[in-house]
Amino acid sequence: MSTVNGASLMQFLGSIQDRKQFQTLNWRGSFADYLDLVAQDPKVTRNAFQRIYDMIMSYGTEEFIDAKKRLIRYRFFSDETFDGDDAIFGLEIPLMRLVNFFKGAAKGYGTEKRVLLLHGPVGSSKSTIVRRLKKGLEHYSKTDEGALYTYDWYLGQVDDPATFDWRQVPEAEWEKCPMHEEPLHLVPLEHREHFLAQLNEGHSAEEQVRISGDLCPVCRFHFRDLMRRYDGDWTSAIKHIRVRRLLFSEQDRVGIGTFQPKDEKNQDSTELTGDINYRKIAIYGSDSDPRAFNFDGEFNIANRGIIEFVEMLKLDVAFLYDLLGASQEHRIKSKKFAQTDIDEVILGHTNEPEYRRLEHNEFMEALKDRTVRIDIPYVTRLRDEERIYNRDFNRKRVRVHIAPHTLEVAAMWAVLTRLEDPKKPNLTLLQKLKLYNGKSLPGFTEDNIKELRKEALREGMEGISARYIQDKISNALVTNQEEGYINPFMVINELESGLKNHALINSEEDRKRYRDLLATVREEYTEIVKNEVQRAISADEEAIKRLCGNYIDNIKAYTQREKVRNRYTGQYEEPDERLMRSIEEKIDIPEARKDDFRREIMNYIGALAIEGKTFDYRTNERLHKALELKLFEDQKDSIKLTSLVSRVIDKDTQEKIDVVKARLIRDFGYNEQSATDVLNYVASIFARGDTKGNY
Incomplete structure (x- = not known):
């Protein structure tokens, strides 16, 4: 039984009072x-x-x-x-x-x-x-x-x-x-x-007292x-x-x-x-x-x-x-x-x-x-806009689970509405957002980013305010409280439905532009979540290491004009060109550049060896991505995600899907419901045959 009572609470308050501080402040x-x-x-x-x-x-x-x-x-x-x-x-x-x-x-x-x-x-x-x-x-x-x-x-x-x-x-x-x-x-x-001359004697110019008024x-x-x-x-x-x-x-x-x-x-x-x-x-x-x-x-x-x-x-x-x-x-x-x-x-x-x-x-x-x-x-850098919403809707304040990328897509749309269309014909508004956010894109330098900002004189002075986004996220949280979580699509729907009654949007042309940008955000989220599921499927560290070892053995033999020993038959064979290209094509290495890329990897490994260090594929971002994509391609058919759509799942497939779901929860911040929804969504994309991008 609790021993807390009025007397004990009074005593507690008395004990935490800082009387010395009070006396200092009331000098x-x-x-x-x-x-x-x-x-x-x-x-x-x-x-x-x-x-x-x-x-x-x-x-x-x-x-x-x-x-x-x-x-x-x-x-x-x-x-x-x-x-x-x-x-x-x-x-x-x-x-x-x-x-x-x-x-x-x-x-x-x-x-x-x-x-x-x-x-x-x-x-x-x-x-x-x-x-x-x-x-x-x-x-x-x-x-x-x-x-x-x-x-x-x-x-x-x-x-x-x-x-x-x-x-x-x-x-x-x-x-x-x-x-x-x-x-x-x-x-x-x-x-x-005369008073100040006496007071300031011996003090530097910055320390001298002045009396004004x-x-x-x-x-x-x-x-x-x-x-x-x-x-x-x-x-x-x-x-x-x-x-x-x-x-x-x-x-x-x-x-x-x-x-x-x-x-x-x-x-x-x-x-x-x-x-x-x-x-x-x-x-x-x-x-x-x-x-x-x-x-x-x-x-x-x-x-x-x-x-x-x-x-x-x-x-x-x-x-x-x-x-x-x-x-x-x-x-x-x-x-x-x-x-x-x-x-x-x-x-x-x-x-x-x-x-x-x-x-x-x-x-x-x-x-x-x-x-x-x-x-x-307004903020025009995505990561800063996202920080605003992460601060307002963090776990200490919100008990409803917020699925990964929910706040990100809201921030993405807000920033897109504030950016001016780039004058460069080979640059989209979404790419401009990514450049501003620190992502490097082929053909664009930091000088280009400076030019983009310089030519956009009113960037950030128009668009959707963070206040509107916060209101719509709050609506989504209230509306889906019984569901126990919200996901990006719930928030996107709230953002879109609110446009028709937005007091500060005066023209149908602006409303159409904002809806079109929401469609852009949906497409980008689809690519993000497809990539995330791919990473969860190919998150088998041992399998990636084996694939990497096999690739390194082959490009070493290729660059040194040697043969590779088949670890199963013991026979020496020509380097596996099909394997090497299947990995390199995942990161858009053209046929004409394959030799350069392979030498680049071998030189990198050699430099590490001189320093007494061991090569780790995770230190090379491009190779890491290529290996993940290759492993995913090899494994996706065995997992049969598309069976989620038909709901006909055998025991073996269900076990593999449960492993992927567990990885989404453990490594990417999903809960049971949101992880299930993401897998169902990506499965529906496969079922439609929509596998553009990384697939």
């Missing part, structure tokens, strides 16, 4: 204590752009070459250990542009004065990128490397500032800075130059009031300050703001810059008293961090004007107050129709000039 100190922190680690004073860039780089990078182009993958976006649900795949080039924007802004090269606009088709990961940045900032602010600070005011009376201890003030009597500003803003403007209206009011109280004694006034650790939180509206467009009649600019608190006017007597104003607009609360504008170009024009000063001058204008300094990244995202409207609006030239647009296209 409190005097202004002098904060200056100690700044002197030890100037990075605590970074601006928003520097902090985001450092956050991204803290996760590390990896370089790789794609079609002779050096690309950088930023683990912040792709590392699933950070946030697997938001991991981004296949967008290395747009993300490199994004990080370069932050790098330039962090170094003060000008992009810090721009609005960053992510632009692309629906479902292309624009929101995901922003969401990851926001979550990343929340997490980063809780680390030692990402620590930042703000301050609170104590406005009560102090008998003797020299002996005043801020620790004795009750928590309820502290008033927070509404815009959680950098504490160094409390250094008076007229003294900053001034106090918000509320803090400015309190500061002036205290300075008057102490007859201009700054050291006494600053005793009323308590510095504390600042933790970003979108939920608590600290350092992360989000603004969404609403109905035009209900849009109100006070949502961005704050509004008058009418209840407090009665207390303070004026609507221009900063204490009677709520500095809680999205711009205000996002200070020190990031503000997201959802579907930014759907905003009323009056809202977009607010972005001009916020981006270029890093200032916002609240009602009844002078311009207020802000330090935040302004990031919006929009789709193509909205952006085209901006392009044709001559009244928005100023905004266009202050905007850095980064295109976020």
Whole structure:
């Protein structure tokens, strides 16, 4: 019987609490204590752009070459250990542009004065990128490397500032800075130059502290009031300050703001810059008293961090004007107050129709000039698209068995809809997909791949979104829940049936093109599964080794102009030309090239022997494939797969089919039902005599 009860659960929760970590994250100190922190680690004073860039780089990078182009993958976006649900795949080039924007802004090269606009088709990961940045900032602010600070005011009376201890003030009597500003803003403007010269002495240019901006209206009011109280004694006034650790939180509206467009009649600019608190006017007597104003607009609360504008170009024009000063001058204008300094990244995202409207609006030239647009296209590399669906429909989340290649064919169709038809007459769209996915094709080089990408200017900006594919896979899972599994054909049927009601497909021509591409995917899947069954049938390692040994003996004798000893009769015979050609033809070695291929194999074996290594057919991909195909050809008739169609199966054949099925389950990821279906499907192909391709 379980001994778990309320008391034991309470004790367990108490034991796993990390009080030391809590105290670290809720650090409190005097202004002098904060200056100690700044002197030890100037990075605590970074601006928003520097902090985001450092956050991204803290996760590390990896370089790789794609079609002779050096690309950088930023683990912040792709590392699933950070946030697997938001991991981004296949967008290395747009993300490199994004990080370069932050790098330039962090170094003060000008992009810090721009609005960053992510632009692309629906479902292309624009929101995901922003969401990851926001979550990343929340997490980063809780680390030692990402620590930042703000301050609170104590406005009560102090008998003797020299002996005043801020620790004795009750928590309820502290008033927070509404815009959680950098504490160094409390250094008076007229003294900053001398202060910084003293602080930065001995530090390199990159380590030097800079102070940008001034106090918000509320803090400015309190500061002036205290300075008057102490007859201009700054050291006494600053005793009323308590510095504390600042933790970003979108939920608590600290350092992360989000603004969404609403109905035009209900849009109100006070949502961005704050509004008058009418209840407090009665207390303070004026609507221009900063204490009677709520500095809680999205711009205000996002200070020190990031503000997201959802579907930014759907905003009323009056809202977009607010972005001009916020981006270029890093200032916002609240009602009844002078311009207020802000330090935040302004990031919006929009789709193509909205952006085209901006392009044709001559009244928005100023905004266009202050905007850095980064295109976020759909993924055009098959393996990356497949990773998206593998993440969303993995075994931990989905209890229904997903047959091999189910997610692959869905991803294949999605990518095909996004690719532009190649201009090369000898290249199909499917072949183009394979080239992009890293597969080598005869007659095409990496330079050709670069050309293909260069000529396709809008590739990835149109087509079917991953969101549609995810919905249809979900439908297939629900519809076939009783079956216990789904296979590629179930998903293909869902994808096709949804086209007639797809809200974003406006023409019958597009629908026809997408259906034709589904037919292409069906054909490709048929070839894949035929090849897989062939490999399962010919997976007899001993038989392949024997066949390989026989082939090697014959080509050795052939190249050295010798005879081969028949291992059964002991007689010496001419090399078996029929055997050698039956293997070589499986991988399209023409008669004119057979001598070259045989010498190539013998030279390879000789080179291994010099190094003291033994030849293994598995290390030569082409030969391995040829041997499998030959063995399959020799065995397929003995297994009699076509008998599955007639359902007349003798005991010997059934045993052989069960062996193949077991291999499909063990080696290829099928379950009992899906393996049976695959064998039945391939058997029906044989029964029709459709054995093109590898057969």
